[in-house]
Amino acid sequence: MSDINLVEAPAGVEGAGFFATSLEKVVGMARANSLWPLPFATSCCGIEFMATMGSHYDFSRFGAERPSFSPRQADLLMVMGTIAKKMAPVLRQVYIQMAEPRWVIAVGACASSGGIFDTYSVLQGIDEIIPVDVYVPGCPPRPEAIINGFNKIQDLVRSESLRRRESPEYSALLAKYGIQ
């Protein structure tokens, strides 16, 4: 017997030979279980992510089977590590190259706030240049913490409205960062 669990169907109306639910819920479910992450790993948090991707923690069981090293095919930007100010335009460019819908997770103290590097050469959190959906604390966070952050992203994806990316609030958020 296989011990593979299937994703639970979203709430809906079920009868003989049919199942009715809203498109939004189906799309959310599909997206949440096939998020392709782009690992943007610059330091020790990246090493923790390697452990997360490995067979022991098995990141791919959440549908993140394919780490995408091209921003064009990625859904989730995972920023792991210290982002120096000289790296900031590169990170921003990678974010801009990603297609909508896109999510961002800041893993570790440095990506979230600059961490111990309170200095002129280090970006004090990536949310100075791009919008962030989930922050994972830790220096570095354990693989469990990274997985938990990923699960939070999945919750966001699952419940996101289909029209969110066209909303004026979302445009205003991007405009705040000077994107678009």
Place this chain on the structure above:
Amino acid sequence: MGKIANQHIIDKLSTQFGEKILTPSEPFGLLTFETSVTIIADVLAFLKNDKELQFIYLTDITAVHYPEKTNALAVVYHIHSLIHNVRVRIKVFIPTSNPTIPSATTLWEGANWMERETFDFYGIQFIGHPNLVRILNVDDMTVFPMRKEFALEDPNRVDKKDFFFGR
């Protein structure tokens, strides 16, 4: 070939440059002396080209900021005689109002990046350098961050309130 005594190097330099070789000392056995900005190019060329000494290797160029001194910026050269395995440290003090010094790129190609780094962090103008632009910091930085008057910490950081740290 045996080691050359530090005293011998100082004697040779004093014969060549007289009173302009100042305050020689040997902390941890490393011969250190000061000289002036007018003759630093000649001193380096002499040490490199002298048939006996042959200080052919430039180990490092950097700077130090001493805000309390009149000539507040010290440019420090470390050179190495690979033949004799002897090292020398040379310091040149220059004022912050006019931080200019001749470039060593005419003697060593390797001085290029070292001088760019020293310019990047201390704002020292190396006259004759082929491409004196920032090398490590972001291009649009307006300050020279290793000078003492510039705050180390990033001004954008908002969560680091003094009262959390008992200050």
